[in-house]
Amino acid sequence: MLLGILLVLQILVCLALIGVVLLQRSEGGALGMGGGPTGFMSARGAGNVLSQMTWILGGVFFALSLAITLISTQSSGGSALDRLNVEALDPSQLSPPPAAAPAAPEAPATGGVLDAPAPQIRNPVLDDGAADPAP
Template sequence: MLLGILLTIHIIVCVCLIAVVLMQRSEGGALGMGGGPSGFMSARGAGDLLTRITWILGSTFFVLSLALTLLSGRERASDSVVDRLKIDAIDPNKLNQPAQPAPVSPSSAPAPLTAPTPQVRNPFTGDAEGTTSPAAPAPTNP
Protein backbone atom coordinates (compact mmCIF):
# COMPACT_ATOMS: atom_id res chain seq x y z
CA MET A 1 0.00 0.00 0.00
CA LEU A 2 2.72 2.43 1.02
CA LEU A 3 4.84 1.51 -2.00
CA GLY A 4 1.91 2.25 -4.32
CA ILE A 5 1.35 5.68 -2.78
CA LEU A 6 5.07 6.54 -2.89
CA LEU A 7 5.33 5.32 -6.46
CA THR A 8 2.38 7.49 -7.51
CA ILE A 9 3.93 10.55 -5.85
CA HIS A 10 7.25 9.68 -7.47
CA ILE A 11 5.69 9.60 -10.96
CA ILE A 12 3.97 12.95 -10.37
CA VAL A 13 7.26 14.50 -9.20
CA CYS A 14 9.01 13.09 -12.30
CA VAL A 15 6.46 14.61 -14.66
CA CYS A 16 6.62 17.97 -12.86
CA LEU A 17 10.42 17.92 -12.91
CA ILE A 18 10.42 17.25 -16.66
CA ALA A 19 7.99 20.13 -17.24
CA VAL A 20 10.00 22.59 -15.13
CA VAL A 21 13.29 21.68 -16.78
CA LEU A 22 11.75 22.10 -20.24
CA MET A 23 10.36 25.54 -19.31
CA GLN A 24 13.79 26.89 -18.38
CA ARG A 25 15.73 29.02 -20.80
CA SER A 26 18.89 27.49 -22.18
CA GLU A 27 21.16 30.45 -21.54
CA GLY A 28 23.69 28.65 -19.40
CA GLY A 29 22.81 30.27 -16.08
CA ALA A 30 20.81 27.40 -14.63
CA LEU A 31 21.05 25.94 -11.13
CA GLY A 32 22.13 29.16 -9.48
CA MET A 33 25.19 29.80 -11.63
CA GLY A 34 25.54 33.33 -12.81
CA GLY A 35 24.37 36.19 -10.75
CA GLY A 36 23.31 39.76 -10.58
CA PRO A 37 20.43 41.55 -8.97
CA SER A 38 17.07 40.65 -10.38
CA GLY A 39 13.41 41.17 -9.63
CA PHE A 40 11.00 38.43 -8.64
CA MET A 41 8.99 38.14 -11.82
CA SER A 42 11.31 39.70 -14.34
CA ALA A 43 12.81 37.48 -17.01
CA ARG A 44 15.71 36.70 -14.69
CA GLY A 45 13.46 36.38 -11.63
CA ALA A 46 11.30 33.79 -13.40
CA GLY A 47 14.49 31.86 -14.10
CA ASP A 48 15.40 31.95 -10.42
CA LEU A 49 11.92 30.72 -9.48
CA LEU A 50 12.20 27.84 -11.96
CA THR A 51 15.68 27.09 -10.60
CA ARG A 52 14.36 26.89 -7.04
CA ILE A 53 11.47 24.67 -8.14
CA THR A 54 13.95 22.45 -10.02
CA TRP A 55 16.10 22.08 -6.89
CA ILE A 56 13.05 21.23 -4.74
CA LEU A 57 11.65 18.71 -7.23
CA GLY A 58 15.09 17.18 -7.82
CA SER A 59 15.66 16.75 -4.09
CA THR A 60 12.19 15.24 -3.70
CA PHE A 61 12.92 12.90 -6.61
CA PHE A 62 16.12 11.61 -4.99
CA VAL A 63 14.57 11.22 -1.53
CA LEU A 64 11.59 9.32 -2.96
CA SER A 65 13.91 7.12 -5.03
CA LEU A 66 15.93 6.24 -1.94
CA ALA A 67 12.78 5.58 0.10
CA LEU A 68 11.30 3.34 -2.61
CA THR A 69 14.55 1.39 -2.86
CA LEU A 70 14.80 0.85 0.89
CA LEU A 71 11.14 -0.09 1.32
CA SER A 72 11.06 -2.51 -1.59
CA GLY A 73 14.32 -4.11 -0.40
CA ARG A 74 12.94 -4.53 3.10
CA GLU A 75 9.71 -6.02 1.73
CA ARG A 76 11.60 -8.64 -0.28
CA ALA A 77 14.08 -9.40 2.50
CA SER A 78 11.72 -11.93 4.07
CA ASP A 79 11.70 -14.08 0.95
CA SER A 80 14.74 -15.89 -0.32
CA VAL A 81 15.18 -17.46 -3.72
CA VAL A 82 16.15 -20.71 -2.02
CA ASP A 83 12.97 -20.63 0.07
CA ARG A 84 10.86 -20.36 -3.08
CA LEU A 85 12.41 -23.49 -4.60
CA LYS A 86 10.80 -26.78 -3.76
CA ILE A 87 13.97 -28.58 -2.73
CA ASP A 88 12.15 -31.10 -0.54
CA ALA A 89 10.30 -32.48 -3.57
CA ILE A 90 13.55 -33.29 -5.42
CA ASP A 91 14.65 -36.92 -5.18
CA PRO A 92 18.48 -37.13 -5.40
CA ASN A 93 18.33 -40.73 -6.65
CA LYS A 94 16.45 -39.69 -9.78
CA LEU A 95 18.81 -36.83 -10.65
CA ASN A 96 21.57 -39.02 -12.14
CA GLN A 97 19.31 -41.46 -14.00
CA PRO A 98 19.24 -41.27 -17.81
CA ALA A 99 15.99 -40.10 -19.30
CA GLN A 100 13.76 -42.87 -20.63
CA PRO A 101 11.94 -42.02 -23.85
CA ALA A 102 8.23 -42.69 -23.85
CA PRO A 103 7.23 -45.71 -25.95
CA VAL A 104 5.46 -44.81 -29.18
CA SER A 105 2.85 -47.14 -30.59
CA PRO A 106 2.66 -47.44 -34.40
CA SER A 107 -0.94 -46.22 -34.50
CA SER A 108 -0.16 -42.93 -32.76
CA ALA A 109 2.98 -42.13 -34.77
CA PRO A 110 2.49 -39.31 -37.29
CA ALA A 111 2.89 -40.01 -40.98
CA PRO A 112 6.31 -39.10 -42.41
CA LEU A 113 6.50 -35.82 -44.25
CA THR A 114 7.49 -35.69 -47.91
CA ALA A 115 8.78 -32.67 -49.73
CA PRO A 116 7.02 -31.57 -52.91
CA THR A 117 8.87 -32.02 -56.18
CA PRO A 118 10.33 -28.71 -57.33
CA GLN A 119 9.40 -27.38 -60.75
CA VAL A 120 12.49 -26.20 -62.60
CA ARG A 121 11.93 -23.89 -65.53
CA ASN A 122 14.16 -23.83 -68.56
CA PRO A 123 15.46 -20.25 -68.88
CA PHE A 124 15.56 -20.44 -72.68
CA THR A 125 12.06 -21.72 -73.43
CA GLY A 126 10.22 -20.91 -70.20
CA ASP A 127 8.80 -24.43 -70.05
CA ALA A 128 9.09 -26.71 -67.11
CA GLU A 129 11.90 -29.20 -67.43
CA GLY A 130 10.71 -32.61 -68.43
CA THR A 131 7.98 -31.30 -70.73
CA THR A 132 8.47 -30.95 -74.43
CA SER A 133 7.75 -27.80 -76.31
CA PRO A 134 6.94 -27.72 -79.98
CA ALA A 135 10.10 -27.55 -81.99
CA ALA A 136 10.86 -24.29 -83.71
CA PRO A 137 10.80 -24.50 -87.51
CA ALA A 138 14.22 -24.88 -89.02
CA PRO A 139 15.48 -21.86 -90.90
CA THR A 140 15.50 -22.33 -94.65
CA ASN A 141 18.21 -20.99 -96.93
CA PRO A 142 16.88 -19.58 -100.25
Protein backbone atom coordinates (compact mmCIF):
# COMPACT_ATOMS: atom_id res chain seq x y z
CA MET A 1 0.00 0.00 0.00
CA LEU A 2 2.72 2.44 1.01
CA LEU A 3 4.83 1.44 -1.96
CA GLY A 4 1.93 2.16 -4.33
CA ILE A 5 1.40 5.62 -2.82
CA LEU A 6 5.10 6.40 -3.12
CA LEU A 7 5.14 5.25 -6.74
CA VAL A 8 2.21 7.54 -7.58
CA LEU A 9 3.97 10.44 -5.84
CA GLN A 10 7.14 9.61 -7.76
CA ILE A 11 5.28 9.79 -11.08
CA LEU A 12 3.64 13.11 -10.16
CA VAL A 13 6.96 14.63 -9.07
CA CYS A 14 8.58 13.35 -12.25
CA LEU A 15 5.91 14.97 -14.42
CA ALA A 16 6.18 18.24 -12.47
CA LEU A 17 9.95 18.18 -12.84
CA ILE A 18 9.66 17.65 -16.57
CA GLY A 19 7.24 20.56 -16.84
CA VAL A 20 9.40 22.92 -14.79
CA VAL A 21 12.53 22.07 -16.78
CA LEU A 22 10.75 22.57 -20.09
CA LEU A 23 9.45 25.98 -19.01
CA GLN A 24 12.95 27.30 -18.41
CA ARG A 25 14.85 29.15 -21.11
CA SER A 26 18.32 27.99 -21.94
CA GLU A 27 19.71 31.55 -21.66
CA GLY A 28 18.84 31.73 -18.00
CA GLY A 29 15.53 33.60 -18.31
CA ALA A 30 12.22 31.91 -17.76
CA LEU A 31 9.04 31.68 -19.80
CA GLY A 32 10.38 34.26 -22.25
CA MET A 33 8.68 37.05 -20.31
CA GLY A 34 9.71 40.62 -20.64
CA GLY A 35 9.17 43.36 -18.13
CA GLY A 36 11.22 45.22 -15.62
CA PRO A 37 14.39 43.83 -14.08
CA THR A 38 12.75 43.41 -10.66
CA GLY A 39 9.56 41.87 -9.41
CA PHE A 40 8.08 38.42 -9.08
CA MET A 41 6.72 38.05 -12.61
CA SER A 42 9.70 39.51 -14.43
CA ALA A 43 11.99 37.24 -16.45
CA ARG A 44 14.55 37.26 -13.66
CA GLY A 45 12.00 36.61 -10.90
CA ALA A 46 10.31 33.77 -12.79
CA GLY A 47 13.71 32.29 -13.57
CA ASN A 48 14.62 32.25 -9.90
CA VAL A 49 11.31 30.60 -8.99
CA LEU A 50 11.66 27.95 -11.70
CA SER A 51 15.27 27.18 -10.83
CA GLN A 52 14.34 26.87 -7.14
CA MET A 53 11.42 24.60 -8.05
CA THR A 54 13.79 22.47 -10.15
CA TRP A 55 16.12 21.99 -7.18
CA ILE A 56 13.25 21.23 -4.81
CA LEU A 57 11.55 18.75 -7.17
CA GLY A 58 14.91 17.12 -7.92
CA GLY A 59 15.55 16.64 -4.21
CA VAL A 60 12.07 15.21 -3.65
CA PHE A 61 12.54 12.88 -6.64
CA PHE A 62 15.86 11.65 -5.20
CA ALA A 63 14.39 11.18 -1.71
CA LEU A 64 11.38 9.28 -3.09
CA SER A 65 13.67 7.06 -5.13
CA LEU A 66 15.68 6.15 -2.04
CA ALA A 67 12.53 5.54 0.00
CA ILE A 68 11.02 3.29 -2.67
CA THR A 69 14.28 1.33 -2.91
CA LEU A 70 14.55 0.86 0.86
CA ILE A 71 10.91 -0.15 1.30
CA SER A 72 10.94 -2.60 -1.61
CA THR A 73 14.19 -4.14 -0.34
CA GLN A 74 12.74 -4.69 3.14
CA SER A 75 9.50 -6.16 1.84
CA SER A 76 11.14 -8.55 -0.65
CA GLY A 77 13.87 -9.72 1.69
CA GLY A 78 16.89 -8.71 -0.36
CA SER A 79 18.07 -7.15 -3.55
CA ALA A 80 17.66 -8.51 -7.03
CA LEU A 81 21.31 -9.62 -7.04
CA ASP A 82 20.74 -11.65 -3.89
CA ARG A 83 17.88 -13.50 -5.57
CA LEU A 84 19.94 -14.47 -8.64
CA ASN A 85 21.82 -17.23 -6.80
CA VAL A 86 25.08 -16.53 -8.61
CA GLU A 87 26.93 -19.33 -6.80
CA ALA A 88 24.76 -21.95 -8.55
CA LEU A 89 26.06 -20.96 -12.00
CA ASP A 90 28.72 -23.18 -13.52
CA PRO A 91 31.37 -21.05 -15.29
CA SER A 92 32.14 -23.84 -17.78
CA GLN A 93 28.55 -23.69 -19.07
CA LEU A 94 28.58 -19.93 -19.58
CA SER A 95 30.86 -20.15 -22.62
CA PRO A 96 30.64 -23.57 -24.30
CA PRO A 97 33.58 -24.70 -26.42
CA PRO A 98 33.32 -23.84 -30.12
CA ALA A 99 31.73 -26.45 -32.34
CA ALA A 100 33.94 -28.43 -34.69
CA ALA A 101 34.38 -26.90 -38.14
CA PRO A 102 32.30 -28.57 -40.85
CA ALA A 103 34.15 -30.96 -43.10
CA ALA A 104 35.23 -29.64 -46.49
CA PRO A 105 33.10 -30.84 -49.40
CA GLU A 106 34.54 -33.59 -51.53
CA ALA A 107 35.96 -32.76 -54.95
CA PRO A 108 33.54 -33.50 -57.80
CA ALA A 109 34.21 -36.70 -59.71
CA THR A 110 33.12 -35.23 -63.06
CA GLY A 111 36.40 -33.47 -63.83
CA GLY A 112 35.68 -30.02 -62.42
CA VAL A 113 32.02 -29.57 -63.48
CA LEU A 114 29.68 -29.12 -60.57
CA ASP A 115 26.25 -30.72 -60.64
CA ALA A 116 23.72 -28.47 -58.95
CA PRO A 117 20.88 -30.09 -57.08
CA ALA A 118 17.43 -29.92 -58.59
CA PRO A 119 15.58 -26.75 -57.53
CA GLN A 120 12.94 -27.30 -54.87
CA ILE A 121 9.58 -25.51 -54.98
CA ARG A 122 7.46 -25.19 -51.89
CA ASN A 123 3.72 -24.64 -52.31
CA PRO A 124 2.54 -22.41 -49.45
CA VAL A 125 -1.11 -23.15 -50.21
CA LEU A 126 -0.78 -26.89 -49.80
CA ASP A 127 2.07 -26.62 -47.26
CA ASP A 128 2.43 -30.34 -46.90
CA GLY A 129 5.85 -29.85 -45.33
CA ALA A 130 7.65 -31.60 -48.20
CA ALA A 131 9.43 -29.83 -50.99
CA ASP A 132 8.25 -30.65 -54.51
CA PRO A 133 10.85 -31.04 -57.26
CA ALA A 134 10.66 -28.49 -60.07
CA PRO A 135 9.04 -29.63 -63.31
